[in-house]
Amino acid sequence: MVQAQDVKHNYQQWYTYFGNMKLAPHWAIHFDAQARIRNGFSDKGQLLVRPGIQYVQNKKINYTLGYAYAPTYNDATGRWFPEHRLFEQFIYRDQEKHFDMHHRVRLEQRWVGQKNAHGDITTWKYGNRFRYFNRTYLPLGPKPRKGSYYLALQNEIFLNLWGNTINPKVFDQNRFLVAPGYQPTASLRLEAGYMNQFVQAASGDKSMNHILHLSVLHNFAW
Numbered sequence: 001m002v003q004a005q006d007v008k009h010n011y012q013q014w015y016t017y018f019g020n021m022k023l024a025p026h027w028a029i030h031f032d033a034q035a036r037i038r039n040g041f042s043d044k045g046q047l048l049v050r051p052g053i054q055y056v057q058n059k060k061i062n063y064t065l066g067y068a069y070a071p072t073y074n075d076a077t078g079r080w081f082p083e084h085r086l087f088e089q090f091i092y093r094d095q096e097k098h099f100d101m102h103h104r105v106r107l108e109q110r111w112v113g114q115k116n117a118h119g120d121i122t123t124w125k126y127g128n129r130f131r132y133f134n135r136t137y138l139p140l141g142p143k144p145r146k147g148s149y150y151l152a153l154q155n156e157i158f159l160n161l162w163g164n165t166i167n168p169k170v171f172d173q174n175r176f177l178v179a180p181g182y183q184p185t186a187s188l189r190l191e192a193g194y195m196n197q198f199v200q201a202a203s204g205d206k207s208m209n210h211i212l213h214l215s216v217l218h219n220f221a222w
Helices: none
Strands: 007-024 027-038 046-056 061-069 072-074 079-081 083-095 100-115 121-139 148-160 171-185 188-200 206-220
Touching (some): 027 061, 046 083
Parallel strands (some): 007 206
Antiparallel strands (some): 007 027, 027 046, 046 061, 072 079, 083 100, 100 121, 121 148, 148 171, 171 188, 188 206
């Protein structure tokens, strides 16, 4: 009889900002920044800065090419490990009267620095990763005069692809989010919700992160 592998449970807070700035009728700058904190407000976790150039084909379809810097703190070594990413993504938006659904496909090329006992980077591990994201906005009641309330439901699956020395496991992680939100203006959304993140490490160890997820989503001149 094979015993099921234990899943380690952790508690985190993620503070996120997502912005888009229109440059021309079909071009925009995408930017998001995130601080991910582990087990209390003082514990280190991960930082992420992700700019990109976006081509907006129409109200339903857009494409983005970008770069991300995502250093992660390792508790065992007491050091930050750098990560650089390139990414390409496609978004399709299905907007109906009673919901607004976004489908996103993203490909990532990742380089994660490996450090020795002295803290020097000795080599880089490389990996390709596929991500599929679905987010649905559901309105909550009639729109008040100065804004509207809604519920955001989101799920994203991560799969490691060929040539992955960061994590050879095909299944990387899954993130599910439920977040009530308030939209004070047409270009601004504020959300506070719960995210469940299930992660499989390269060793095969599994963990589930229970996350307080706070977000600001902002479209400038869009």
